[in-house]
Amino acid sequence: MTATYGAGPARPAGDQRSLPVPDGLDGMRLDQAVSRLFGLSRTVAAALVEAGDALVDGVPRPKSDKVHAGAWLEVTLPAPATAVAVVPQAVPGLRVVFADDDIVVVDKPVGVAAHPSPGWTGPTVVGGLAAIGHTIATSGAAERQGVVHRLDVGTTGVMVVAKSEQAYSVLKRAFKERTVEKRYHAVVQGHLDPLRGTIDAPIDRHPNHDWRWAVVSDGKPSVTHYDTIEAFPSASLVDVRLETGRTHQIRVHFSTLRHPCVGDLTYGADPTLAARLGLSRQWLHARSLGFVHPRTAEEVRFVSDYPDDLEHALTALRD
The missing domain is CATH 3.10.290.10 (RNA-binding S4 domain)
Incomplete structure (x- = not known):
């Protein structure tokens, strides 16, 4: 830690x-x-x-x-932990969607962290990019250089990393000012009521479990917009737009509504349903990312297809 x-x-x-x-x-x-x-x-x-x-x-x-x-x-005070170094390491399944001198957009597979951290020995996005020759910005903490936003290890989909210092500064500001459009698709248990809505509930660390997050009265403002795309007998496919970007925000918000992401055992999902669908992680995918390019000022948008395990679970729900 x-x-x-x-x-x-x-x-x-x-x-x-x-x-x-x-x-x-x-x-x-x-x-x-x-x-x-x-x-x-x-x-x-x-x-x-x-x-x-x-x-x-x-x-x-x-x-x-x-x-x-x-x-x-x-x-x-305890001694500060030593920063974890970035080690170039090939990451199977990590796909570069777009790259230029300022940014690199990747489609992140499951089981990959955005950057190194104490206790994590698996592959990382920044390590994978280093292994294929991408030099990223030096701004930010040593282990998070160039990283302007993150996806959970168990969440797949599209994310952007800054390669130039200008891009890092512009993108960090864009995420802070909430001008980046972040859309996720999630399959949650049951049927949401209403089918379309907004979850506005503050999030911070769980008062009793440091490795979890929770809705707490004095937490950071957290806003999630959702819209049901398709309903199944036991679950719903929803489009999610994040207004804020708290750790585990989507997972926490839907769990609080008693509609956890299917397969998300950390936040109360039904293990029997997860097993029936062959899921070993939460059904949550960073579907698209839209922002103004930090150098050209052009509006760009990138989309990621569902990976095989999530597609298989959807098919099983439809059968």
Whole structure:
């Protein structure tokens, strides 16, 4: 798990910080408060509290204790994790849809991460691009250079990577300002009511499971628009347009509606249905991506066909 901090140089191991709990964190769990204040993951923050490296008014407290505004918090920060290097590695199934001097658009297969990260030993998009001779932008964190957006390891489809520094800057701004059209197709359990709608629910890390995300009251604004394309007896094929781009956003939002993506066992999908359809991952595909080209200012749009496992599941649903 990567430990990251706010703006400024990396801090050495054992760096001690003391500050009052701000009003905005009043009533928050201690581990969550430490996570928010110092940009740590909930897992790292909880381990830090349990090790006695977070004191409230000079006293160690359980991670579930609530903190109060004005209380004095003393924290010994862990050493930052070393960035994972990008290693050129051929990625079977990774297809380049378009490439020029500024961008490279790929069709990402299942089982491939966007970029290296601690604990991930499998193939990556940036490693695959390096292996076939694409040089990408150096902007961004060491392991995420050139990456302006990401797809989950288990999600297939179209994504763009910046090759020039100008492209990185322009595309990052476009994603931040929500001018990129991101469309996904998903097969969700059951039938949505209404068939077309908008899910507006804030998302952040799950309060009890650091590896999951959830709708929480103080999460980041998250908006998903959907439209039912086709209904089956036990599921629905939906077109999804993301207004925001939170981690696991589509999976979390539909799970919250009690219509998880078929095959998404992490977020409550029916394992029996997944087995019947031969799915070992969520039925979720980045169908198309549209944006203004960072150099030519031309509107471009790229589309990805369903991979074999998702196509097979659709056929089984129709039978």
